[in-house]
Amino acid sequence: MKTLSIKDKIKNLTRIGTMILSLCMAQACQDALQEDVISRIGSQYLNTPKGLDDAVSAAYSSMRSWYGTERGNNFTEFGTDIYTNGADGSWKFMNTYTNQFDSQTGQVRELWDEFYRGINTCNAVIERAPGISGVTETVKTQRIAEANFIRAHHYFLLLQLFGPVELRLEETKVPTKEVKRTPESEIYASIIKDLTEAIPGLEARKASTQYGRATRAAAEHLLGRVYVTKGTSSSKASDDFAKAEPLFKNVIANYGLRLLPDFGQVHAFGNEINDEVIWSVQYTRSQLTNGGGNNAHVFFLMEYDTQPGMRRDTENGRPFKRYRPTVYALETVFQNRENDSRYKKSFIDIYRSNRPGTFNTTFDRSKPTVTFAQGDTTMFIPGFEMPANVRATKKYQVLTPSMYDEKLFPGLSKHLDPGRADLTQFEGGRDYIAMRLADTYLLLAEAQFRQGKIAEATATINTVRRRAAWPGKEAAMEITPAQMTFEFLMEERARELTGEQTRWLDLKRWGNLIERVKLYNPQAAPNIKDFHVLRPIPQNQIDRAEGGASAFPQNPGY
Secondary structure (H helix, E strand, C coil): CCCCCHHHHCCCHHHHHHHHHHHCCHHHCCCCCCCCCCCCCCHHHHHCHHHHHHHHHHHHHHHHHCCCCHHHHHHHCCCCCCEEECCCCCCCHHHHCCCCCCCCCHHHHHHHHHHHHHHHHHHHHHHHHHHCCCCCHHHHHHHHHHHHHHHHHHHHHHHHHHCCCCCCCCCCCCCCCCCCCCCHHHHHHHHHHHHHHHHHHCECCCCCCCCCCCEHHHHHHHHHHHHHHHCCCCCCCCCHHHHHHHHHHHHHHHCCCCCCCCHHHCCCCCCCCCCCEEEEECCCCCCCCCCCCECHHHHCCCCCCCCCCCCCCCCCCCCCCCEEECHHHHHHHCCCCCCECHHHHHECCEEECCCCEEEECCCCCCCCEEEECCCCEEEECCCCCCCHHHHCCCCCEECCHHHCCCCCCCCECCCCCCCCCCCCCCCECCCEEEEEHHHHHHHHHHHHHHCCCHHHHHHHHHHHHHHHECCCCHHHHCCCHHHCCHHHHHHHHHHHHCCCCCHHHHHHHHCCHHHHHHHHCCCCCCCCCHHHHCCCCCHHHHHCCCCHHHCCCCCCCC
16 A cells, blocks of 8 residues: 655655755756855755755655656667667757767756755755754654665766766755766765665665655665676676675565566556565656656657547557667567567557548558547557568558658557646656566676576576566576576566666666667667767866866766
């Protein structure tokens, strides 16, 4: 049951947002030279019990700049081996790696600023909470642990995206131009320290009593991922993967989490709170408290609404046509559809008429016209080449792989949001699942594989594969240790987690981003260079640093 949600704690975001302005550090402000911050809420508000609670909620709200946004998806799905660009959108250069992707890119600046705002709010909570009266020690400990978790989360993402960044662990109350790029090893040490200290202070149950707050399971999952990522970095230690393994095992064994029996139910609309979810970012249906909303529902859809028998509706979504699966994703990653249910349960393959009538065909020329009653199948996307003579016998259009283009392709069903107020609403209200147990299993398999524990890694990955099987196909889905290669593990992560904001970070961690994009993403292949394993530092950050580029240098290539 969902009790009091943290999303209810973010209902005062207008007030809290103003408070954050008064707390924000220099690199989080658009203009570091503007020192006169005007706020209706003084800094002392945070020194009250309500202020402490609101500050932590405000720190959580900074997650909304990443999860479920076009910004977060552009950074993680675009420019990979499994997603390329569709027809629309002004951010295609983040997929194609052209020189438009530079230090002036708005989404780079926005993410940087929002995460540092969140970090400084966490710094304020960690520093001030011990001295606040009227709050129990238990609550103080938990709020500090939550702030440690959020701060570690933000620095971990910043480090992966940008390389060494400014590590600031004290509250910045007035703007400063004294900034520098902290060595990677120091940032990793800080992230690990934050999460290690957070774990005992967080609630131990699988979901907090206020749903959406970080739990021990969330912190252990994140810390395990940090170790797995550090283990392939220049700061790697010989025991990084060994340290990750027990963390993942603890998440799996000790918090009441479980893989849902049906893969299709993990992201089913209305089932956002389920036993597989470790931690999710909270959104609402209120326009006043939802920020920009969870917008993932629009980006992965094809142009269904201009096709015969169809119009746009809330059930099928608002199709922005941003992200299109690559040929490699569809034909190699999801090749086994006889035993594996994840293609069918990840992609939309049937559309039903919501605009009855008789129409000329548009892409399936095996018949000149099609006629539909309400609810009739208008399009079928089988995922294979159906011969024209067979398509001609169907009363609907059949979209085969040879007909795919930037407007027509299999759309992802994971993020559909039919609960929106109307068919034009962009600000979705579904919670965004940021961590789930299947990912824990796959990260555990990766940690085991890196240690040479091939049999153990095989058993771990088979747990995920058995759940993904069609009924009666469980044995056919299991692999042997001989089949347990790293290539297989990479494909298994794609099958399970496609469209869930992990892929670019995975390829970066594995050290094969450049290689795999050149192999499997034809739109990006001509332009991607070695330096693209890091994103550009926003130019306004460099400009506001004392000493400019000499003090805060840009990443190579930008």
